[in-house]
Amino acid sequence: MPLDIQQxxxxxxxxxxxxxxDRVLEVVxxxxxxxxxxxTINEPFFAGHFPGHPIMPGVLIVEAMAQAGAxxxxxxxxxxxxxxxxxTGIDEARFRRPIVPGDQVxxxxxxxxxxxxxxxxxxxxxxGDKLVCEAxxxxxxxxxxxxxxxxxxxx
Numbered sequence: 001m002p003l004d005i006q007q008x009x010x011x012x013x014x015x016x017x018x019x020x021x022d023r024v025l026e027v028v029x030x031x032x033x034x035x036x037x038x039x040t041i042n043e044p045f046f047a048g049h050f051p052g053h054p055i056m057p058g059v060l061i062v063e064a065m066a067q068a069g070a071x072x073x074x075x076x077x078x079x080x081x082x083x084x085x086x087x088t089g090i091d092e093a094r095f096r097r098p099i100v101p102g103d104q105v106x107x108x109x110x111x112x113x114x115x116x117x118x119x120x121x122x123x124x125x126x127x128g129d130k131l132v133c134e135a136x137x138x139x140x141x142x143x144x145x146x147x148x149x150x151x152x153x154x155x
Contacts, residue, residue, distance in 0.1 A: 001027040003071070011074040012067060013084065013144070017044045020064035021107065024071060033072040033109050037064050037125075041101040056099035061133045062090055065123030069109040069137060073119060082144055088118065089138035096131050103127045109137075117141050 003024035026034040046054035118140035
């Protein structure tokens with residue numbers, strides 16, 4: 001089930017410059033997603049990280065994995081317009097090699113645990129056949145918008 005950028009934006013609240021996946025190539029419902037991030041010199045973070053030697057910040061690589069995982073999990077929520085999936089943890093993150101302008105990053109995320117209130121996923125990012133980053137990501141489903149403020153205040 002490939003998804004284009006418009007379909008991704010219908011599932012995630014992120015927008016430029018913080019939407020970090022460009023296309024979904026593969027979805028195995030409740031199990032796995034494969035997405036693409038095209039790293040272009042136009043990315044705002046390359047200007048300052050690092051001048052003369054631009055590399056994608058590691059935290060943004062992990063964020064791209066989390067966004068891909070969020071797309072996978074949002075597909076399972078019947079009331080997704082009223083929900084967000086937020087990061088709650090990053091474990092065992094390893095950065096193997098840099099991502100530079102011009103790289104196409106393939107992000108593979110496999111579900112380790114999924115419940116209606118959250119989950120854990122194993123993310124891996126590749127450039128070509130080279131592993132550039134891997135991490136275990138935890139997330140939680142929370143209310144979106146005004147209902148979120150009321151629900152949080154009640155807790």
